[in-house]
Amino acid sequence: MxxxxxCCAICENxxxxxICAACVNNRxxxxxxxxxxxxxxxxxxxxxxxxxxxxxxxxxxxxxWRVHQKEKLASLREKLHRNKEQLIQGKAKIERISCxxxxxxxxxxxxxxxxxxNRVEQLEKFYPNLICTQSLGHMAITSELLHKQSVVIKLICxxxxxxxxxxxxxxxxxxxxxxxxxxxxxxxxxxxxxxVPSEELAASLGYMVQLLNLVVRNLAAPALHNSGFAGSxxxxxxxDSYWNARPTSRSNEYPLFIPxxxxxxxxxxxxxxxxxxxxxGVASMDSERRPRLDSSGSGSFNYSSASPHSVQTHKELxxxxxxxxxxxxxxxxxxxxLLCLDIPSDASTFEAFAKLLxxxxxxxxxxxxxxxxxxxxxxxx
Numbered sequence: 001m002x003x004x005x006x007c008c009a010i011c012e013n014x015x016x017x018x019i020c021a022a023c024v025n026n027r028x029x030x031x032x033x034x035x036x037x038x039x040x041x042x043x044x045x046x047x048x049x050x051x052x053x054x055x056x057x058x059x060x061x062x063x064x065w066r067v068h069q070k071e072k073l074a075s076l077r078e079k080l081h082r083n084k085e086q087l088i089q090g091k092a093k094i095e096r097i098s099c100x101x102x103x104x105x106x107x108x109x110x111x112x113x114x115x116x117x118n119r120v121e122q123l124e125k126f127y128p129n130l131i132c133t134q135s136l137g138h139m140a141i142t143s144e145l146l147h148k149q150s151v152v153i154k155l156i157c158x159x160x161x162x163x164x165x166x167x168x169x170x171x172x173x174x175x176x177x178x179x180x181x182x183x184x185x186x187x188x189x190x191x192x193x194x195x196v197p198s199e200e201l202a203a204s205l206g207y208m209v210q211l212l213n214l215v216v217r218n219l220a221a222p223a224l225h226n227s228g229f230a231g232s233x234x235x236x237x238x239x240d241s242y243w244n245a246r247p248t249s250r251s252n253e254y255p256l257f258i259p260x261x262x263x264x265x266x267x268x269x270x271x272x273x274x275x276x277x278x279x280x281g282v283a284s285m286d287s288e289r290r291p292r293l294d295s296s297g298s299g300s301f302n303y304s305s306a307s308p309h310s311v312q313t314h315k316e317l318x319x320x321x322x323x324x325x326x327x328x329x330x331x332x333x334x335x336x337x338l339l340c341l342d343i344p345s346d347a348s349t350f351e352a353f354a355k356l357l358x359x360x361x362x363x364x365x366x367x368x369x370x371x372x373x374x375x376x377x378x379x380x381x
Contacts, residue, residue, distance in 0.1 A: 146366045152218050154361035160211040162354035180350040182207045187350050191325075193258065193317045202232035202257035205324065208350070209234045209256065212327060215357070224330040225323045233257050236323045254320030259313060325349045332356050339366075 008020035123130060162182045179186040179196065185204035189195040196204070210229040215221055226245050227236040234256045237247035247253050332353050336343045339359070344352050359365050 150363045156214050191318045198258040205256035206234040221331045224327045236320050254316050256320045328353045
């Protein structure tokens, strides 16, 4: 078989016008490879250009932010400078006004002193005896008032005699020791309602409530708490406000007596301060002997063996005694300070109150204290 002669100008390196298919494919492959190389280079350069553009954008943003912050700082510095200038001007204005006010105050003070001196001179010139007369009138009225108060307090002390007793030997009822008495009824020691018999406890606290109410009414003494006298069923409470003398709620009413067992009103419908309640929370007020909540007869309260109702009654009674003692101590301190006397440090609350009433019922002591106060006031003048 004879080979066909080649007519490719590239293969034969001749000047023929024809090119074979192998040479065309070879040249196309080379050109395709070169194009792919250029494409890859283009993509690489494009990615680098994108990174450069992103970095340049971030740098531009930071530059813009810095320029903005510098402008803001500049405006703030300018504003601060203006505020400092205004502050300096305001301080200068205030100082100037203060100086003017000081000068005016000085003028007013001098004018007031001149007026006071002229008033004193006019009083001494035209009314030489006016001040002395007014002082004597005030002393006479005060002396008469103190005398009448001493007479009233003496009558009250006769109605409610108080004394301190020392019972070293144990009495028939099993209670001994030092006690404060009012109307021959022993008052409790401390806040222990079982330190005295229940009958004497209710009676003595009732007497003390009535005595306290009489002293407050006749001497215009400050009452720290309100109390209602009902004999052996008295009570005490903290008033709701200055204008409302009733308690905030019924739970703030505290008894000053030990209710009998099975005779306490537990329904909650009656209040000790209720106008419609005449038994003050106790269903029976008979004088016959009935078992009481402290029927043990000892001077201590056993919480472990007592019922919940007994424990609650015991705590409420302790709160009532504490309020009564606070009221007594308040009045005692008030009048001892008013009389410029020292409160007895070794005396109990009720004993100091009894000594105060004894002092107030003595006209001689009241006059001596009043004379001393008037002498001190003259010395101060």
